[in-house]
Each structure stands twice: as C-alpha cells, then as structure tokens.
Amino acid sequence: MGVGPGDEVVVPSFTFYASVEAIVTAGARPVFCDVDPDTRNVTPDTVRAVLTPSTKAIVSVDLFGLPAPSPALRELGVPVLEDAAQAAGASLDGRRAGALGDVATFSFYPSKNLACFGDGGALTTDDDRIAELARALRFHGSRDKQTFQYVGYNSRLDEMQAAILRVALPELDGWCEGRRRAAQAYTEAGIERFVTAPVEPAGAQAAWHLYVAAHPDADELIAGLRDHGVGARAYYRTPVHRQPPMSPYAPSDGSLPVTDELARTNLALPMSPTLSVEQVDDVVSAVSSSVPAGPRRARA
Numbered sequence: 001m002g003v004g005p006g007d008e009v010v011v012p013s014f015t016f017y018a019s020v021e022a023i024v025t026a027g028a029r030p031v032f033c034d035v036d037p038d039t040r041n042v043t044p045d046t047v048r049a050v051l052t053p054s055t056k057a058i059v060s061v062d063l064f065g066l067p068a069p070s071p072a073l074r075e076l077g078v079p080v081l082e083d084a085a086q087a088a089g090a091s092l093d094g095r096r097a098g099a100l101g102d103v104a105t106f107s108f109y110p111s112k113n114l115a116c117f118g119d120g121g122a123l124t125t126d127d128d129r130i131a132e133l134a135r136a137l138r139f140h141g142s143r144d145k146q147t148f149q150y151v152g153y154n155s156r157l158d159e160m161q162a163a164i165l166r167v168a169l170p171e172l173d174g175w176c177e178g179r180r181r182a183a184q185a186y187t188e189a190g191i192e193r194f195v196t197a198p199v200e201p202a203g204a205q206a207a208w209h210l211y212v213a214a215h216p217d218a219d220e221l222i223a224g225l226r227d228h229g230v231g232a233r234a235y236y237r238t239p240v241h242r243q244p245p246m247s248p249y250a251p252s253d254g255s256l257p258v259t260d261e262l263a264r265t266n267l268a269l270p271m272s273p274t275l276s277v278e279q280v281d282d283v284v285s286a287v288s289s290s291v292p293a294g295p296r297r298a299r300a
C-alpha cells in the first residue's frame with residue numbers, strides 16, 4: 001500500500017498484536033483508535049477522530065469474526081486494509097470478508113475458522129498493482145527467480161499447507177453455519193441475562209470465530225466456569241497500546257476508554273462448528289451458577 005517511514009496508519013488497539021506489528025515493521029507509525037462497545041470494531045467515527053494529513057492507511061480488524069465497517073471507512077478517502085484473520089466465512093451486506101477493504105489479510109493458523117496444520121496466510125485484493133507486488137515480495141522480491149526488484153521475504157505458502165486448505169475451503173461455509181447455530185443457541189438460552197453478549201453488526205453475517213461476552217468481574221466468572229468444567233478465557237487483557245514495544249506510539253492515558261474497558265471485562269465462551277444446543281445450554285447454566293453478583297452490563 002506504499003506505507004513507509006513518516007506515514008501514519010490508524011489501527012485499533014483491541015486486537016491481536018500482529019495487526020499493529022505489521023505497521024511498525026513497515027517503518028510507519030501506528031495511531032491507535034477506539035472501538036464500538038457493542039461490535040468491538042472500529043467505526044468511521046472512532047477512525048475520523050485520529051485521522052491526520054499523514055494518515056496513509058487504515059487497518060480495520062474483523063474482530064472475533066464480526067465484520068468491521070470497511071466499506072464505510074473507505075469513504076473517509078484513505079485506503080483500508082481489512083485484517084480478516086478471524087473472519088473467514090463472514091460477510092457484510094452480501095460481500096465476503098476479504099472483499100470489504102482495498103486489501104485484506106487472512107491467517108490460516110490452526111485455531112482459525114479456515115485452518116491449515118501449521119502456519120499459513122493469504123492476501124486478497126482487486127488491485128493488480130498490489131497483487132503483483134505481493135507476489136514478488138513473498139519470494140524475496142523476485143518475479144522470475146533471476147532478477148530481484150525488491151528486498152522481500154520468504155513468505156510462500158508451502159504446498160503441504162495449501163493442499164490441506166484446498167480440502168478445508170469447501171467446508172468453510174458449513175462450519176460457519178454450525179458456529180451461527182451455536183451463537184443463536186446462546187441467544188435463545190438467554191445468555192444476555194448474565195453477561196453482555198456480542199452484537200452482530202447490522203447487515204452482517206458473522207463468522208463467529210470466537211463468542212466473546214463481557215462482565216465486570218470477568219476473571220471471577222472464568223474461574224467459576226473452570227470449576228464447572230467449562231473452558232472460558234480472556235482475550236487481549238493487555239491491549240496492544242499498553243504492550244511495552246508500543247510505548248513510543250501509545251496515546252495519552254484514558255484516550256481509549258472503550259478498549260480499556262473491553263480488555264478488562266471480556267471473556268470468550270465456548271464456540272465451535274460442532275457445539276450443540278445442549279452443550280450451549282450446559283454452558284449457560286454454568287454461567288448462571290458462576291456469575292458474580294452485581295451489575296450485568298459491562299459497558300464503557
């Protein structure tokens with residue numbers, strides 16, 4: 001995307017570290033923006049608040065498999081990179097995750113919705129210039145293995161992982177259906193009575209990579225669930241702007257209130273393509289027995 005030293009790239013802090021790491025690796029400056037408390041994603045308003053004349057790109061993360069509003073972000077006039085690592089199989093207004101920004105990135109790490117048996121990833125774009133550049137960069141900056149136009153990387157998807165992904169890809173939509181049924185089962189079992197449930201953005205079909213709820217005493221609830229044999233865990237308890245290597249880019253304290261609140265209160269409940277309605281009912285009943293007393297809603 002032509003991002004380099006002196007450029008700023010807007011990115012959420014409530015995400016996996018890699019969304020931001022890539023900006024620093026490119027020599028640019030990450031500028032953190034806050035997220036929406038319901039969808040946990042960036043919005044045109046949270047991004048607009050930190051745009052400057054030096055903003056060269058926006059990273060919009062489809063967090064937990066819920067698509068971010070990348071098409072609306074593109075209207076801000078800055079190129080958008082959609083981090084779709086968690087969103088394979090999601091869609092927004094009928095368009096697939098991976099086709100929502102100018103460029104999108106996927107991870108096929110084994111825990112992902114579309115997974116290989118090791119490490120792998122892909123980039124999608126309808127920009128021929130970027131596609132051609134990426135093809136060269138992944139092979140040490142060469143197009144023909146003889147001449148080298150750029151300083152690139154070894155970032156090829158190896159054949160074994162590609163073969164596994166070719167088998168998995170046709171299953172993706174079916175697996176996502178299973179995840180959607182499980183998310184629906186949480187709603188029908190009344191999970192909202194005990195925790196703040198995730199909210200699917202308008203027009204979205206989430207991929208439900210994770211089912212992330214929130215509660216003011218999330219850690220206590222996680223410990224209680226463990227006692228009931230239910231695995232639950234927190235994500236990004238230390239948001240990226242508070243990680244030590246990011247201190248040069250951290251905004252002044254208090255400027256990302258929703259991020260800080262979600263980092264403190266989130267907990268991921270079980271989610272998988274094969275999670276049955278009965279299992280969801282068991283989880284919800286474990287939540288009802290473990291939930292600490294106090295206000296239900298954890299909102300910034």
Ligand SMILES: Cc1ncc(COP(=O)(O)O)c(C=O)c1O
Binds near residue numbers: 083
């Ligand atoms: C939102 C997000 N971005 C980027 C990545 C990085 O993916 P990988 O480790 O395959 O490079 C991940 C992986 O966990 C992720 O969840």
